[in-house]
Structures are given as C-alpha cells and as structure tokens.
Amino acid sequence: MNFKIRRAAKEDCKDISRMIMDLAIYEKMPDQVKISHEELERDGFCQNPLFECLVAEVPEEHKSNEGFTVTGYALYFYTYSTWKGRAVYLEDLYVMPKFRGNGIGTALLSKVAEIGKKKQCVRLQLSVLNWNTPSRDFYAAKGAQDLTVTEGWHAIRFDGQNLDNLANEAPKD
C-alpha cells in the first residue's frame, strides 16, 4: 500500500485527536483523555511548539471506510539527559488497525529517529504498557531496550490534587 509520511499541519489536529482517542481506547484508558484538537492546535503550532508530529497519509483510493486518509501518527518532543545530552521522547505512535502490516509504523518511528539524529539527539525514549505484547515485540525488534526490566527504572507521576498539594508547599520567593 502506498503511503506518505509528512509533518503534521494545523489542519491535521482533528485527525490526530481522533487517533489519540483510538489509542487511548486500545490502552484501556479512554477516560484519561482530557484534551481535544483545540489544545493540539494551540500547543503544537505556536511559535515555540511543545511537541512535533508526523502523520501517515494514504491516497484517496485507499481511504478508510469512514473516509479517512490520515491513518497513523507519531507525536514526539525533545528532552535532555544530564548524562548523555539531547534526546527525543516518542509520546505516541499509532497506526489504524486496518492499515497495519504495511510498514507505516516502522516508517513513522524511523522518521522520528532521523529527525532526532539531525538535531544531535543521542537517545530515543518511549513507554509501553507491559501487557501490550505486539508493541513490545515491535520496539524490541527495532533494538529498543526495556529499562524497567534491565535496570529497574519505574515511571513516577504527580497529578491532580497531589500535584496541587506539592506545589502549595514550595518555599516563598
């Protein structure tokens, strides 16, 4: 199947938002999605964007049953390792189920790696759910190491009321 990987434009945010929800459903946490295409437009297409995004597009003749030609996306941003320097974090990588097996996921992932390399990034990092075997296998086949398994790293988070409480304890300036 023919497809094209390109940088997302502001107009793609509705499609990206649609696929973010699909991904959230797949990850069994649809109630966690709090932002819509409006926040994506504001945060990804301003003067200092908070993220970058690539989309996969198929020709009109291969569009989905619902009429979508944008059938995959990769959303990422730049991070920093105090040990190694610049890095890129792949927040989401998603391909619509009917379009899998055509190399779209690989193309999106390697494009992110290439973009990161051009910016002198020395690492590409991401998270995957432990029960998500197809994804774990996909990334392992691409040479990713599972640092939770090999080194014992755990992802920790403050949000909601706990984040508010912590912030309220900050020393006064």
Next chain:
Amino acid sequence: MTFLDPWGQESQKQGSWRGTIHVHSLKELAEYENLAEHVKVTQKDLEQDGFSKNPFFHGIIAEVPEQHRTKEGHRKVGYTLYFYSYSSFVGRAIYMEDLYVMPEFRGKGVGKALMSKVAQLALAAGCHQLNFTILNWNKPSMDFYLGQGCFDATATIGYHCMRCEGEALKQLAQL
C-alpha cells in the same frame, strides 16, 4: 537556611560558577545510581544546552548561606533539572530529570523544597503532570516520593520505560 535560585537570575550575574556544581553533583548522583561511567555530558554541554535562546532544560539550585558551606567551600548543595514535556491525553507536563542533594545536607527539607518548587512552576506554566523515573532498588528515594503523594505508574498501570540508542538508533534512523 536555604534559598532557591530560579535559574538565570542570580546565577547569570555570578557567571563564573555556571556549570561547576552540576558536573560535580551529576557525577555524585551517577555514582549513587551505580552508573558513573555513563556520564558523557560535560560542563560545556550543560552551558550550551541550558542557556541558549531555546534551552533544552531548566534548573533550580539550592544554596546555603556562607556559614553553612561544606568543607570544600561549596554553598550550592542541591539541584533539580527539568524540562517541559507533552502528554497526548492531558497536554502540557513537566519532566524532572534529576533531583539531588549532597549527603550531608539531606534530612533538612532541601529535596522537598526543590521538588515542590518544580511543582509550583509546573502549575504556573499550565502543566497537569509532574513525571520522573526512579530505580526500583532506590528505597530511600521511593519512600520519599511516595510519601509526597505521587504514584508509581510502572507498578500500578504497567508502563515500561524503553530506550533506543547507539548503533540501534543509528540503524533505525537509516531505515
């Protein structure tokens, strides 16, 4: 006893120390985490990447008054380094890359002060999450953080941290 210096104010005026404390503390943190040989970043890298027009990271220093300086003369006794990230579910977030306090200054609220300052800055910037990672054997840190109200997304939800680097990353970029 401590004051926090939001990066770029007092620090910029002082000039010459910039970067010194960080490589020193980075190496101590790396040694604690048994991974010292992995520190490749130099003082120059930190200066370039953290103090340009669009910095890759931000930092906060904990500094003690002159009368509490260490035997070696250090007044900067802790730091945290963070950057802005993005969650496709909730939007803007903050990632705390490092939090470190020199051993003889622990147990005095310095770590808590640094972390809560990051949380305050996170909320002021419209962030909805403060994320970071810790090693599962690092019990003092685990206990400290869980005591502050965070949750372990690896233990509770099953997130695994993955990384591609070196030769694997090079090959991936060439596909």
